[in-house]
Amino acid sequence: MLKVTTEEGVRVLTLARPDRLNALEPGLLRGLRKALREAAREEGVRAVLLTGEGRAFSAGQDLEAVPADRDYLRVLDDYIPVIEALFALEKPTVAAVNGVAAGAGMSLALACDLRVMAEGAFFSPAFVRVGLVPDAGMSYFLPRLVGLARALDWCYRSPRIGPEEALTAGLVSAVFPQEGFFASALAFAKELGRGPTRAYALTKRALWRNLEADLADALAYEAESQAAAGATEDHAEGLRAFLEKRPPGFRGR
Ligand code: T3D
Numbered sequence: 001m002l003k004v005t006t007e008e009g010v011r012v013l014t015l016a017r018p019d020r021l022n023a024l025e026p027g028l029l030r031g032l033r034k035a036l037r038e039a040a041r042e043e044g045v046r047a048v049l050l051t052g053e054g055r056a057f058s059a060g061q062d063l064e065a066v067p068a069d070r071d072y073l074r075v076l077d078d079y080i081p082v083i084e085a086l087f088a089l090e091k092p093t094v095a096a097v098n099g100v101a102a103g104a105g106m107s108l109a110l111a112c113d114l115r116v117m118a119e120g121a122f123f124s125p126a127f128v129r130v131g132l133v134p135d136a137g138m139s140y141f142l143p144r145l146v147g148l149a150r151a152l153d154w155c156y157r158s159p160r161i162g163p164e165e166a167l168t169a170g171l172v173s174a175v176f177p178q179e180g181f182f183a184s185a186l187a188f189a190k191e192l193g194r195g196p197t198r199a200y201a202l203t204k205r206a207l208w209r210n211l212e213a214d215l216a217d218a219l220a221y222e223a224e225s226q227a228a229a230g231a232t233e234d235h236a237e238g239l240r241a242f243l244e245k246r247p248p249g250f251r252g253r
Contacts, residue, residue, distance in 0.1 A: 002031035003053070004038075007186060009046040009193040011039045018054025023062035024104055029078040036085040046252050047193035048089065049185060050112060051096035052105075060103025060126055076135055079104060083137040086111040087208075090201035092192040096185035097172070102126040107136035110145060113204060115172045116188055118181040123161040123171065125154050144211065146171055196234035197252035 003014040013035050015022035022028075039045045052058050086093055086108070095101075095109035097117040103126035109115050117123075125142075127134050134142065134155050143151040146169045154161065163175040176184035192200070202225040210218040229235055233253040241248035 002028055002035055004035050006045065008190055009044060010186060010189045011035070011042075011045045011048045012186070013039075013048060013050045014053050015051070015058050016053040018052075018056070020062060020064075021056035021059035021100065022052040022054070022105065023059045023064075024079075024108075025062040025065045026078045029082055033081045033085055036082065036089060039091065040085070040089055043252070045091060046195075046197050047092045047094065047189045048112075049094050049096055049189040050108065051182065051185065052098055054099070056099040056105075057095070057097045057101040057121065058105025058108060059100060060105040060107075063130065079107075079136040083107070083111045087137075090204075091197055092189070092195070092200050092204075094185070094189045094192065096182065096189075097121045097123070098181055098185075100124065103130075104136040104138075107134070107138040107141070110141035111137050114192075115166075116174045116176060116185050117163055117166060117172045118178045119163055119175060120178050121163065123166060125158045128155060128158050194250060196229075196232065196238065196248075196250045198232045198234060199229045202229050 001016050003012075003016045005012045005014075013032065015024075015028065015032075017023060017025075017028065036048070039048050092114070093112040095112040095115045097109055097115055099118065099121050101109045101121070102124040106123045106125060109123070125134055125138065127138070133139070138155075142154070146154075150169055161169075161171070163172070166172045167175055174184075174188060206221055206225045210221060213221065234248075234250045237250060238248045
């Protein structure tokens, strides 16, 4: 099941099948899809934190729920809407990787904007261990986040990628001690939740889009994005706050 709570503007989505290390099955994925739609709609939600209950973030696809006659062309049917919804969400998304994030569990974390991890947690592409290819977005996100050479190496060998390696590779923004990990991850997300939400959304879109653009196109898109950001209340508030020498009170508008 998925647990959904809200803490000061942060929608916390907790994968909660701890006895199966939060392995992913269709019901959980449908719950996640619905919760992401709601988070997108609700104005009071300013950031999303995705985490796991117990000692894992997620061990990936529930391997016990794979029928012998599975149609592998359809295996991603439950994943695609979730990955697309995470990527499309116009609010900061953070994966709080509290324990192992393997296979499609790692893919979920990759589809978030940012990741923080606990000391003792690890990522593992895992697909190769069951003779499969990276899916649920991993083949898209991983090389873009850490580079093609590292992505290939990790996907071939499926090592345990711990905090030090993840930080060095830029895969995570921060590593927090296991004790108090959730509170630290929540504080990280709350900070983003107090930010200029529209500017974040426009930034995310521009950075991803301009990976594929030429310079002239990227510059034109930046100008368009700046026109949209410049029209927000948060931009006006940011300017006022600077001139009045006080912290800004962004409202996400
Ligand atoms: O078919 C498709 O849908 C294609 C898509 C595939 C996407 C994928 O995600 S492929 C990759 C799937 N994930 C894995 O291969 C990881 C499998 N799990 C592990 O390698 C290990 O469990 C871990 C390294 C993650 C953790 O090891 P450890 O020793 O800390 O725990 P454990 O004892 O192995 O696991 C605890 C329980 O969770 C255990 O059940 P039990 O014996 O207590 O009844 C174990 O079977 C269960 N569990 C762990 N991972 C999964 C799982 N049950 C179902 N599915 C799992 N993925």
